Amino acid sequence: MLRILTLETTCDETAAAVVTGELEVLGAVVASQVELHQRFGGVVPEIASRAHVERILPVIHQTLEQAGITLQELDAVAVANRPGLSGSLLVGLLAAKTLAMVCDLPLIAVDHLQAHIYACRIASGKNIFPCVGLIVSGGHSNLYRCQSPLDFTPLGGTIDDAAGEAFDKVASMLGLPYPGGPAIERVAKQGDPRRFKLPRPLVSDSSRLEFSFSGLKTAVRYELFGPGRVPMGVAAKLEPKLVADMAASFQEAVVECLVAKSVLALQQEKADRLCVGGGVAANGRFREAMENASQEHGFELFIPPLNLCTDNAVMGAIAVERYRAGLFESLGLDITAGLVR
């Protein structure tokens, strides 16, 4: 039985998993760093990489223990080496290379964004290819043509902020805690999504498979505080009703943009499957709106359960496909922090 150890340290979760050739998960651990970054209102790269250094070995040990196997029983080690924060990526890569060298294991490189899409394959147990893939995370909002687990072509993406980043920044403007996505979703449940008329950037332009969330963020800021500098501490004094209504209005605007461009991509690609991944896909309103769109436009929708939407190492099981295709790396493997197009 093929058994691969996968490592994930692209951003602020230290994660490992042992997966089999049949995509069975034998062990999986995620050590979240949310509590370390919370008081800064966002991920601090230097803190993230230092925390990865402290956590990577205990996380690997715990994962192997859960799986009930030793390092000697592994067939390969895989690591997400792109894209992400440089310092964070380096920790996972170094750990993986060390294991590959010491235990004489083949080394497999995982693209974190492709892995997010592959989470749909693991969660559904079905073939998902070919499909259109949508990644909506803290760092990325991208659409892909996914021909096979080894063939992803970018179709478009955000021209400024990622959807998750916009959630995090707007939450901070509203005096809500980090990470902003879950906090906005929580308060939006009591809010009126029609109270504020926020823009839906690029939605009416059907020639572009692109997103833009920066102007939407600014629109929220102007609605709340007007132009100019925002005085310190003012967010904490916002009325709870106003916070809830703005959270709901903002969430609705982001969701509408994501749904509209996904539908456009499906139409352009003449595809009938949409696979979604990334932290923002954990959002309940997003999931509901995508379900409605799938009914209305007749496409098959794949969205993984919440724990496979946010960063995890189970989705690194895409390494099984690379193993089968003989795609191994040398110990000279490096990280790529940004997107490769």
Ligand code: KG4
């Ligand atoms: O995929 P992920 O865990 O990490 C990255 O690779 O970026 O995504 C994290 C992002 C954060 O911006 C967070 O606010 C957002 O996902 N997020 C959500 C929700 N849960 C996490 N956004 C909206 N609603 C949620 N329920």
Ligand code: ZN
């Ligand atoms: Zn991610």
